[in-house]
Each structure stands twice: as C-alpha cells, then as structure tokens.
C-alpha cells in the first residue's frame with residue numbers, strides 16, 4: 001500500500017518505520033520542516049494519507065486530502081470542533097478514520113472505562129476524577145484520549161454532565177487534571193473515591209509504538225472501507 005504522511009514529527013517518523021516493516025511504501029512526507037508540500041510530493045499517488053500534525057493545521061490538511069478524494073487516517077488531537085463538518089463530507093463520499101488514541105490497549109481501556117462507569121452509575125457515594133500525564137511538548141490539554149474517556153463517563157453516569165480542565169465548579173462536573181512532564185508518552189488514570197475506599201483504572205503507554213502500530217493497521221482498514229471509520233468498528237468491540 002502507498003502511504004502519504006502529513007506531519008513528520010515524533011509520530012510521523014514512528015509510523016514510517018512500522019509501515020515499512022509491514023511492507024508499505026511511504027510516497028510522501030509532508031511537513032513544513034522538510035520542504036515537501038502537497039503539489040510537489042507523491043501525495044496524490046497515495047492509497048491513504050496518515051495525518052499527525054498539530055491542532056490548528058489538521059482541518060486544512062483534511063480538506064486538501066478530500067480535494068484529491070484521498071482517504072485519511074487522522075491522529076491529530078485538539079481540533080474536534082470541526083468533526084461535524086468532516087462527518088458531513090463522509091456522508092458525501094469521503095473516507096476518514098479518526099481516533100483520539102490508536103493504541104489497542106487504550107481502546108480496551110475505553111471499554112473497561114465504559115463498563116466501570118455503568119456499574120458506578122448507581123453508586124453515588126463515589127466521586128470520580130481523571131488525571132492525564134504527557135510530555136512537555138504536547139500542545140493540547142486535556143488530551144484527546146482524556147476527552148474520549150470523559151465523554152464515556154458522562155454518557156454512562158447520570159450525575160455527571162460535563163468535564164472541566166484542572167477544576168471542578170459543580171458536583172455535575174468531572175475534573176480532568178492535565179500534567180506535563182519529561183517525555184511521558186501518555187498516562188491516563190480514572191479514580192473513584194468514597195469515604196471508605198478507592199477504585200482506580202490506569203493505562204500507561206511505554207512508548208509511541210502502540211499508537212503508531214494502531215494507526216498503520218487503521219490505514220490498512222481505511223484502504224478497504226468507506227465513510228467515517230472508528231476503532232470500535234475496526235476492533236469489533
């Protein structure tokens with residue numbers, strides 16, 4: 001499969017290595033820092049585009065891909081206000097796979113979070129909160145993964161209706177604490193606490209390999225499917 005990378009930073013380079021090890025060819029590496037752009041590169045020849053850039057760049061990149069009718073795997077976080085527009089393009093024939101986290105382990109953790117939240121819905125003595133820890137270069141907070149986890153908590157716990165970053169202004173809110181330190185690839189912890197005990201679930205990425213492998217597998221899935229695609233569909237959860 002021919003893959004174009006948009007964004008050739010930490011994730012782009014890890015994805016390149018894993019994609020090549022699975023027999024794929026990287027036909028473009030589009031990044032302001034290596035001088036490639038959409039017209040000069042092999043971009044229109046790709047079977048699929050994998051995009052990991054930065055929040056303010058993502059949407060324009062997706063529109064450029066759609067102009068060439070190219071399917072996109074999107075890993076960038078922090079741009080989700082534009083998601084309804086992307087879904088509308090998919091209804092008109094474009095193909096787009098989005099995951100706030102491509103790691104299979106994190107997607108199992110998402111399922112665990114949903115199941116635990118369902119159990120805790122009737123246990124009003126427990127307070128729930130979340131902490132996420134990432135490297136200091138991360139631009140967005142809270143992480144896209146933390147937002148996905150919080151949305152699942154809100155959907156399953158009737159006493160919660162919103163999340164807040166580094167504060168909790170009412171009992172209805174879930175506080176997400178975002179910590180930035182060192183080169184941490186990504187840690188997410190959800191804690192339920194009552195007067196008598198605590199229940200904690202925790203996922204810690206050891207490196208970026210799991211995110212990158214998941215993104216390449218998602219690209220393989222995207223090349224064979226159409227419309228708006230997700231990890232739930234791919235992993236058959």
Ligand SMILES: NC(=O)C1=CN([C@@H]2O[C@H](COP(=O)(O)OP(=O)(O)OC[C@H]3O[C@@H](n4cnc5c(N)ncnc54)[C@H](O)[C@@H]3O)[C@@H](O)[C@H]2O)C=CC1
Pocket residue numbers: 006007008009010011012030031032033052053054055057061074075076077078099100101102103211
């Ligand atoms: N969904 C997931 O599983 C994961 C998502 N991410 C997300 O991926 C994004 C990138 O993460 P990293 O690779 O760690 O960041 P990074 O900062 O190492 O790399 C981003 C690259 O994008 C380039 N770039 C910036 N603007 C661009 C544009 N307009 N067109 C093309 N390239 C552009 C930068 O020059 C840089 O090389 C972040 O939003 C991060 O949150 C990161 C890891 C996993």
Ligand SMILES: O=C(O)C1=N[C@H](C(=O)O)C[C@H](O)C1
Pocket residue numbers: 077100101134138139142143144145146185186187211
């Ligand atoms: O920026 C990162 O590094 C990561 N971003 C994603 C997110 O925002 O959830 C996924 C992972 O946690 C690493």
